[in-house]
Amino acid sequence: MAEIQKYGATAKWLHWLVAFIVILMLIFGPGLEDLPLSEREQIIMVHSGLGTLVLILMLIRWPWRLTHDVPGPADTMGVWQTRLSKIMHWSFYVLLVLQPIFGILQAMYITEYEVVAFGQIAYSSMAVDNEQVAKIFHIAHGVNGKLLTVLVLGHFAATFYHHLWQKDNVLRRMLPFGKVSADLR
Ligand code: HEM
């Protein structure tokens, strides 16, 4: 069977949809703490809704990824580069599932305001408020968010290292209408 040259439509949709939402949330998340409570409550309604959507998409994406073939390492990649890219990609899966779970646990115990995802899922009514527990998950959500930010920046740098320096197909095989050159992988 011929080797797969590029990511399929499902993988591309899931990649770019999750990437778009997560980049926005990592940019605007850290400013939330400084907003007045009433404004924060409104914005967290959207933040927690989008975060819940990321969790649902990741819970579809993970098993999907385990049961489908994706393109192998590019010809330009040595053993260490291949290993590092695998570690980085699987770290994304773990951190992207943990981040919304920590957010939801924080929301369930939060004392300052109500977290109602998209005005529909009342996370704050699902457990008795507890400042200490909320604080633990607030810290976990913040630290995991920072790790995600570092991973996204490293991933972004790696992608452009491939594209501009190694001049391989790695970026093109993930782009929505990317055309891969047949003579390299
Ligand atoms: C992939 C999904 C998510 C990302 C990338 C994300 C990102 C962030 C970031 C970067 C912060 C700021 C942390 C800090 O500086 O300490 C934050 C705060 C917060 N997030 Fe999320 N989040 C996600 C999902 C969720 C979900 C699903 C919920 C709740 C259901 C949630 C609830 C909150 C709350 C309550 C805060 C604290 C706001 C405050 O300080 O009052 N997040 N999030």
Ligand code: HEM
């Ligand atoms: C504009 C920013 C981004 C660019 C240019 C980009 C580009 C790429 C490319 C080219 C690949 C394919 C790598 C390969 O074929 O070996 C890839 C894979 C991947 N990217 Fe991104 N990406 C971006 C943002 C993100 C973000 C924000 C996330 C996480 C939220 C993410 C998560 C992943 C994951 C998990 C994979 C592995 C896919 C798999 O094999 O399951 N990417 N990305």
